[in-house]
Amino acid sequence: MEQSVVSVDVVTLRFWPDDPGVTVGVAAREHEPFTGELALPGVLLGRGERLVLAARRAVNTKLGVPEAAIGAVGQLVTFDEPNRDPRGPTLSIAMWAVVGIHEGPARWVSFDDVPPLAFDHNRIVEAARGHLSRLLWKDLPFTKALAGAEFPATRAVDISTALLGARPDPANLNRTLAAIPGLERTTERRRTKATGRPAAVWAFESAE
Incomplete structure (x- = not known):
């Protein structure tokens, strides 16, 4: 053969x-x-x-x-x-x-x-x-490599939309992010080009 x-x-x-x-x-x-x-x-x-x-x-x-x-x-x-x-x-x-x-x-x-x-x-x-x-949002090495050590919520929406093929429900996405070990929602808000409005920033604990 x-x-x-x-x-x-x-x-x-x-x-x-x-x-x-x-x-x-x-x-x-x-x-x-x-x-x-x-x-x-x-x-x-x-x-x-x-x-x-x-x-x-x-x-x-x-x-x-x-x-x-x-x-x-x-x-x-x-x-x-x-x-x-x-x-x-x-x-x-x-x-x-x-x-x-x-x-x-x-x-x-x-x-x-x-x-x-x-x-x-x-x-x-x-x-x-x-x-x-x-x-995405489950495998930490993949998620951190793609999203970065910290990212505004709008970037999380962009990543999810690209891979899922549809825009995620914001409330569901926030719950998903909140459940990720080592990822926390910070008090910082960051303005992005996508919306022009300040968005909440999420960061992994290891981010300096």
Whole structure:
């Protein structure tokens, strides 16, 4: 039986201070198959290489994100469709990564505006969105990497809207935030571009 190779494909997320919402990084492929077509950053898993290291390598080499700007990384789901890669059977392990501010050639698109991508990467993005929406406000490494050590309530709304695909109920969101271990609503209020009105600021206990 022909053996499958393993690829690591990364749904890379950006949510910088001036970004209105969460975006996903894609870039044109430099090699066959699908040369010139947009795709998620991906690499073949090296012998003895850990998934997180492979994911960081993919984000660095395919999106041009400096190693220092790559924050938290985690695993999502596996795609095992035998014909997903024209080169032969390839098992894809989808990962997520959150990146900080940097300069690079990647194109950043919202979940609602993802262009046609090579391989089955549109399917990966779609599946990842559902998984990430369930991680948000529950998985602390993911939540802190995306939201930051502190954030105004309006930013929490922006993150939730991007991943859920719908604007959350404010009262429910506040209850969700209040239940997160180590996250507290501060007495500070911060004006944001989105509303122009001061919004309550939430902060993790470790924030200095």
